[in-house]
Amino acid sequence: MAAKQKVFYICQDCGYQSAQWYGRCPDCQGWNRFVEEREQAPQAPGKNRRSQTQSPKHPQAVSLHEFSPVEFPRISFPWGEVNRVLGGGLTLGSVVLLAGQPGIGKSTLLLQLFGQLDSKQDTRPLLYVSGEESNQQINVRAQRLGIKGQRISLLGETNVVRLVEQIRTLSPEIVIIDSVQTLFHPDLSSVPGSVSQVRESTDHLVRCAKEMDIPFFLVGHVTKEGSVAGPMTLEHLVDTVLVFEGDQSQNYRLLRSSKNRFGPTDEVGVFEMVSEGLQEVKNPSELFLRERAQNVPGTVVFPLLEGTRPLLIEVQALATDSSYGVPMRNAVGFDKNRLTMLLAVLEKRAGLHLSGQDVYVNVVGGIKASEPAADLAVCAAVISSYTGKTLPDKTVVFGEIGLTGEVRSVQQASLRLREVQKLGFTRGLLPSLPAKASFDHHGIEMMEISSIDMLLSLLSMNTSS
Ligand SMILES: Nc1ncnc2c1ncn2[C@@H]1O[C@H](COP(=O)(O)OP(=O)(O)OP(=O)(O)O)[C@@H](O)[C@H]1O
Ligand SMILES: [Mg+2]
Numbered sequence: 516m517a518a519k520q521k522v523f524y525i526c527q528d529c530g531y532q533s534a535q536w537y538g539r540c541p542d543c544q545g546w547n548r549f550v551e552e553r554e555q556a557p558q559a560p561g562k563n564r565r566s567q568t569q570s571p572k573h574p575q576a577v578s579l580h581e582f583s584p585v586e587f588p589r590i591s592f593p594w595g596e597v598n599r600v601l602g603g604g605l606t607l608g609s610v611v612l613l614a615g616q617p618g619i620g621k622s623t624l625l626l627q628l629f630g631q632l633d634s635k636q637d638t639r640p641l642l643y644v645s646g647e648e649s650n651q652q653i654n655v656r657a658q659r660l661g662i663k664g665q666r667i668s669l670l671g672e673t674n675v676v677r678l679v680e681q682i683r684t685l686s687p688e689i690v691i692i693d694s695v696q697t698l699f700h701p702d703l704s705s706v707p708g709s710v711s712q713v714r715e716s717t718d719h720l721v722r723c724a725k726e727m728d729i730p731f732f733l734v735g736h737v738t739k740e741g742s743v744a745g746p747m748t749l750e751h752l753v754d755t756v757l758v759f760e761g762d763q764s765q766n767y768r769l770l771r772s773s774k775n776r777f778g779p780t781d782e783v784g785v786f787e788m789v790s791e792g793l794q795e796v797k798n799p800s801e802l803f804l805r806e807r808a809q810n811v812p813g814t815v816v817f818p819l820l821e822g823t824r825p826l827l828i829e830v831q832a833l834a835t836d837s838s839y840g841v842p843m844r845n846a847v848g849f850d851k852n853r854l855t856m857l858l859a860v861l862e863k864r865a866g867l868h869l870s871g872q873d874v875y876v877n878v879v880g881g882i883k884a885s886e887p888a889a890d891l892a893v894c895a896a897v898i899s900s901y902t903g904k905t906l907p908d909k910t911v912v913f914g915e916i917g918l919t920g921e922v923r924s925v926q927q928a929s930l931r932l933r934e935v936q937k938l939g940f941t942r943g944l945l946p947s948l949p950a951k952a953s954f955d956h957h958g959i960e961m962m963e964i965s966s967i968d969m970l971l972s973l974l975s976m977n978t979s980s
Contacts, residue, residue, distance in 0.1 A: 609730050666688075690720075703715060
């Protein structure tokens with residue numbers, strides 16, 4: 516008897532399902548995102564398949580107290596940058612989604628991770644499943660990266676049911692799926708990459724990972740807007756979401772965790788892309804400040820906190836006479852609305868006449884300075900560009916600015932100053948610090964700034980331009 520086919524419409528961005536087609540998604544408001552999908556669903560979508568593959572035994576409730584305290588067993592990579600972002604290594608049985616723009620280096624990163632485990636004495640294979648590239652293409656990349664591949668097995672399977680069977684037979688140490696958008700479940704009629712297929716395939720892999728205690732890396736493409744292609748539910752299904760990002764025109768790449776069930780989020784790992792592949796950058800601050808021009812107005816060094824890690828970055832500003840009726844305000848790597856607010860505070864509270872100026876702010880290296888602690892650095896860069904005076908030598912700037920022009924304290928000031936000291940800077944323009952006795956300033960000369968007009972008068976005094 517032919518199974519009853521259920522037809523429904525699904526938003527390809529957010530996964531909103533409906534029995535009728537919409538031009539605009541009622542949930543995420545995206546236009547023209549609804550696609551018709553059919554499912555063989557005698558009950559709720561997915562329920563019948565799940566019951567076939569799950570064990571027939573009913574789970575029993577267990578007391579938490581019966582468990583002895585254990586650490587999650589983890590696989591540690593020689594790359595400390597990757598271990599840190601994963602929260603101390605790759606947890607067995609975890610599913611890690613690696614998302615990134617096309618061509619950013621996702622396949623390279625994962626193949627290199629396999630290459631690092633290649634020489635480890637272990638009989639289990641490292642399984643690289645690719646639906647995007649032929650085995651020959653992967654082989655060429657491996658040769659370029661100097662990977663021998665004694666333990667690495669390549670598999671071109673995209674049918675998720677057959678793939679899970681193969682994984683059960685091969686029992687690999689780690690599985691890479693490149694990419695999850697190429698997988699399909701044969702029971703679904705929608706095309707690979709559609710929301711239902713991505714969700715169903717991931718669901719199968721997650722169950723396989725948990726049952727067999729094998730860690731999985733799933734490569735996920737991102738949309739133009741920067742979110743993982745497929746529904747948000749994909750991010751809920753996996754244990755960890757890593758985002759690999761960077762400016763294609765620049766060589767460095769950042770690996771961040773935006774969700775992690777086995778470690779803290781907001782950690783960042785820094786890599787450099789060279790012809791032999793990716794190299795980890797152990798001291799990223801040095802890299803970001805490498806090409807910084809000295810004694811030029813409009814440039815400020817800011818100690819940014821990424822997770823638990825301080826990074827020294829360069830914030831640049833350019834203020835020029837406006838040739839438009841409405842002056843331009845533009846920012847790369849900094850929130851444009853916040854820039855507009857800071858310029859208004861500078862105008863009102865410090866008397867800096869910026870209404871006739873176009874103001875541009877750039878955070879060098881494709882970094883996003885999204886914390887409010889960058890406010891004072893941005894203002895210092897704008898003042899410096901406007902007045903044409905440089906900041907004192909070997910100085911960093913940080914602090915949050917309020918609407919009354921007050922400079923507010925920021926979190927982890929001591930940690931930031933430790934990195935500042937490591938990089939050879941000697942002076943910090945920063946907010947007043949309440950508990951001075953217990954505060955370790957790492958030998959940095961602290962110039963406390965309590966308000967925006969104080970910053971302006973201090974920078975105007977500096978005549979080293
Ligand atoms: N021969 C080469 N020499 C130097 N760099 C290279 C070379 N080939 C590739 N690259 C670098 O590797 C990047 C592509 O890496 P990779 O294929 O791993 O990216 P990806 O994120 O997996 O891309 P896709 O989304 O297409 O799968 C290129 O953008 C380039 O920076
Ligand atoms: Mg790839």
